[in-house]
Amino acid sequence: MGIFVAILFVGAMLAGFLGSLTGLGGGVIIVPLLTLGMGVDIKYAIGTSLVSVIATSSGAASAYVREGITNIKTGMLLETATTSGAILGAAIAVMIPTNTIMILFGIVLLYSGFNSFKNRKVEIIPPRKVHKENNKFIKSLQLDGDYKSPTGKISYRVLNLGWGYLLMIVAGVISGLLGIGSGAFKVVAMDSVMKLPFKVSSATSNFMIGVTAAASAGVYLTRGYIDPVLSMPVVLGVLAGSLLGAKILMKSKTKRLRVVFAIVISLLAFEMMYNGIF
Amino acid sequence: MKVQPDKIERSTKVVVSKLLRTGVLTAAAVTFFGGILFFIQHPNTLFSYDTFSSEPARLRYVSIIVREAFLLKSRAVIQFGILILIATPVLRVIFSLIGFAIEKDWIFVFITGIVMTILLFSLFG
Numbered sequence: 224m225g226i227f228v229a230i231l232f233v234g235a236m237l238a239g240f241l242g243s244l245t246g247l248g249g250g251v252i253i254v255p256l257l258t259l260g261m262g263v264d265i266k267y268a269i270g271t272s273l274v275s276v277i278a279t280s281s282g283a284a285s286a287y288v289r290e291g292i293t294n295i296k297t298g299m300l301l302e303t304a305t306t307s308g309a310i311l312g313a314a315i316a317v318m319i320p321t322n323t324i325m326i327l328f329g330i331v332l333l334y335s336g337f338n339s340f341k342n343r344k345v346e347i348i349p350p351r352k353v354h355k356e357n358n359k360f361i362k363s364l365q366l367d368g369d370y371k372s373p374t375g376k377i378s379y380r381v382l383n384l385g386w387g388y389l390l391m392i393v394a395g396v397i398s399g400l401l402g403i404g405s406g407a408f409k410v411v412a413m414d415s416v417m418k419l420p421f422k423v424s425s426a427t428s429n430f431m432i433g434v435t436a437a438a439s440a441g442v443y444l445t446r447g448y449i450d451p452v453l454s455m456p457v458v459l460g461v462l463a464g465s466l467l468g469a470k471i472l473m474k475s476k477t478k479r480l481r482v483v484f485a486i487v488i489s490l491l492a493f494e495m496m497y498n499g500i501f
Numbered sequence: 502m503k504v505q506p507d508k509i510e511r512s513t514k515v516v517v518s519k520l521l522r523t524g525v526l527t528a529a530a531v532t533f534f535g536g537i538l539f540f541i542q543h544p545n546t547l548f549s550y551d552t553f554s555s556e557p558a559r560l561r562y563v564s565i566i567v568r569e570a571f572l573l574k575s576r577a578v579i580q581f582g583i584l585i586l587i588a589t590p591v592l593r594v595i596f597s598l599i600g601f602a603i604e605k606d607w608i609f610v611f612i613t614g615i616v617m618t619i620l621l622f623s624l625f626g
Binding site for chain 1: 513514515517518519521522524525528529532533535536539540543546547548550551552553555556557560561562575576577579580582583586587588589590591593594597608609612613615616619620622623624625
């Protein structure tokens with residue numbers, strides 16, 4: 224039992240580390256480690272992964288919020304979309320062929336990984352055309368922000384809020400349908416569509432995924448998916464990893480982070496497509 | 502005396518980040534303590550997870566978890582730590598709501614209120 228717990232702890236540290244760097248949560252690592260690596264039933268794996276997502280989110284966010292990297296207002300606004308999407312997703316899960324969704328989602332993620340790699344040299348992905356002024360309502364929300372990067376203060380604007388909001392509903396539906404993977408969609412929506420800086424997208428996604436996960440945690444707990452012996456090393460490992468990841472994100476160059484993101488999201492894409500096909 | 506809005510916004514940030522940090526550290530400490538108890542109470546038991554059989558009721562319902570945790574049953578103590586972890590983002594939403602109210606940012610009080618309602622609905626509904 225000791226070795227089992229030790230392996231889980233190390234795997235969880237890696238999950239928390241990558242999760243807090245990329246804004247993806249820890250499920251990408253935890254689920255395959257438990258199911259393929261240790262022969263644990265998928266239901267326990269999902270419950271444990273959910274716990275790991277909450278731990279990554281709160282651990283990383285405690286640092287990112289204090290440093291002002293998280294855009295709290297944008298995060299709160301988009302949470303109305305992701306949480307209602309998640310409820311919708313969970314409600315229609317029984318009627319939808321989730322395998323097809325997994326394959327489609329995998330393709331989208333693969334494309335996003337490629338896109339992240341292509342844009343690795345920029346902090347903010349430039350809009351395709353000159354963006355018109357936001358309307359009065361969006362202005363009154365005061366979403367635009369700035370953050371301290373190693374090279375100085377970077378100010379940014381929040382663009383394409385309508386499309387971003389729509390994508391967040393989709394992200395919520397996907398997390399309700401599949402239980403995992405919504406962090407990836409959140410980062411992509413903020414980074415490529417809303418044109419937030421990569422670090423802000425990652426930190427804000429981290430901030431948001433904890434709430435989405437907590438919303439479904441009650442159900443998983445009463446269904447008996449959350450096992451204490453599996454969760455114990457995962458919580459501790461993920462917290463240690465996520466705090467370390469948060470320290471590193473603040474110092475790293477965006478280029479490196481985008482490359483790490485591209486790799487992790489491609490892995491997630493293959494995982495999704497594999498699960499969808501088999 | 503007029504308080505500068507910028508200052509209030511910064512204090513909300515501090516409160517939220519302190520809350521998150523306290524939440525995760527408390528959850529980690531309780532879970533760790535439960536882990537030590539587990540290895541003392543079950544030094545040689547092997548648990549198997551290759552087929553799913555739902556957790557027993559005493560590890561699934563909040564009121565029973567809390568009661569058993571105070572009896573220092575190791576797995577209930579760990580589960581109690583997990584409950585603290587789950588409560589952290591929920592408290593974060595409630596604290597942000599208070600923060601926005603102090604800032605008199607009514608649009609965001611409304612928006613955060615929606616998130617809170619959905620969250621509480623899905624947890625208890």
